[in-house]
Amino acid sequence: MALRVVVLGQVPATLPEQLAHLPASLDVSVLGYHADSTSARAALSPVPDIALVSAELADMSGFAFVQSLSPSERPTAIVFASSREEDAVHAFELQATDFVPVPVVADRLSDAITRARQQVLQVALLRTADELQRLIGEANASGNLELGALFTRASSNGHANGNGNGNGHAPAATIEQEESADARRRKRASGQSTGTLIPSTPWRAARNTEHSLARFTRDEAEEPVLDLTQDDGGRASSGHGDARPLRVLVREGRRTRFVPLSDVDWFEADGNYILVHAAGEKYRTRGTITAIESALDPRQFVRIHRRIVVNMDRVREMSPLPGGDGLLMLGNGSTLRLSRTYRSRVR
Incomplete structure (x- = not known):
């Protein structure tokens, strides 16, 4: 499956050659380079698989451009590139797949495209x-x-x-x-x-x-469940006393799912709701991040931000950011911001 890639913004002169020399196994097809927002938006129809976006377009910032995209215009994976390390925080707030520092190092670019390919x-x-x-x-x-x-x-x-x-x-x-x-x-x-x-x-x-x-078998029916839809914001239920829940109950309209906690990558607060990121899927259910933090094993599910609790079994790398924050890289290629307030909890 050839990856269709567009490059948006003012990029280093060496980037085309670096993209041309990516490993053949990545199977990358660069569709074009577009410096300004008008041509960049036109390049997103049809929508490519990956957009490699510079922090600066000719007429606006790359971050503002991505933020202006509708869901139907947004590529599956977005990789930002910038010479400013602090831009990494902004990139991941926009749910970027990866962030590449400028000057671009060939191996780092290859890693970013590999993660993007996995996501696609x-x-x-x-x-x-x-x-x-x-x-x-x-x-x-x-x-x-x-x-x-x-x-x-x-x-x-x-x-x-x-x-x-x-x-x-x-x-x-x-x-x-x-x-x-x-x-x-x-x-x-x-x-x-x-x-x-x-x-x-x-x-x-x-x-x-x-x-x-x-999956929901007869044996699993006896396991403790984290129900985030309860009036108390979330509780473990099933008659197991204080046992830690093994699954999380998610209600989607008339459907009820029992998602194994072993499948969960992270929980994310979204107003009065919780987004459950699990095995490449995302579920939205009522609840609070505080209820999740108190109900789950703190050695496995750790709060890393006021909005995020992550499954530490998924964390593969931690990188420092300016100001004391950090970035956590998960095994599936996702990246999460680690707030300096919670950094001491990650070991």
Whole structure:
């Protein structure tokens, strides 16, 4: 899957050559360089996979430009570049995938594009899983769609909706069929076996990811649960006394999900709601960050900001920032700001 990259803003003269010499395994296709906001916005239609954005465009700041983008205009991954270290804080406040210091070091650029690629593939895979689930539900309701047609449609729809705005592309599904559709129909008519349809590895991974977020077995029904929707802001329930919760209950309209805490990357306050970031998905439910902090094991779930509690099992690196703040790099490539107020809690 070739990554479609656009470069926006006033970038170092060495950057085109550095991008051209990225490892072939990253499979990068640079679509163009755009210095001002007008041409930069035009370059986002169709939406690319990755935008490499300078802190300064010719007519406005790169941060203001990204902030002005609507969700349908925003690329799946954004990497900022700046000569000012303090700009890293602003970059990650805008949910950037990574921040590259200028002058640009080739290895650091390669690391940033690698993280961006991981994010693009993960988002595409999860959207394909969602599309597959929808199509299977449609097939069950209508009773007249063959599984092979489902995989074909999910693949094409995932390609059209890979980045959530109709302009991306998702990993294609490969369907291995033992016989043609006509042969299968003839065998069904005669009562013979019709063979099998085997989805490729990306499809299996997508289905496993979806199932991991929703698994709820009879044994798990006895586990303590963190319910953030209670009047007290959150509590562990199930008759286990003071036992720490193992799952978090998330209500989405009429749906209820039981998300294993082992899948959670971090919790983020959003007004009167909590965003639960888990296995590449994001769930929004009522609750407070204080309730989460008090209910969970403080050795594993640590508050790093007034709005964020992170699963320390996910943290891979910590880098200092000016003023005493820091950046935490998670195993999935996400980055979170560590406030100096909470820095002593991270060991």
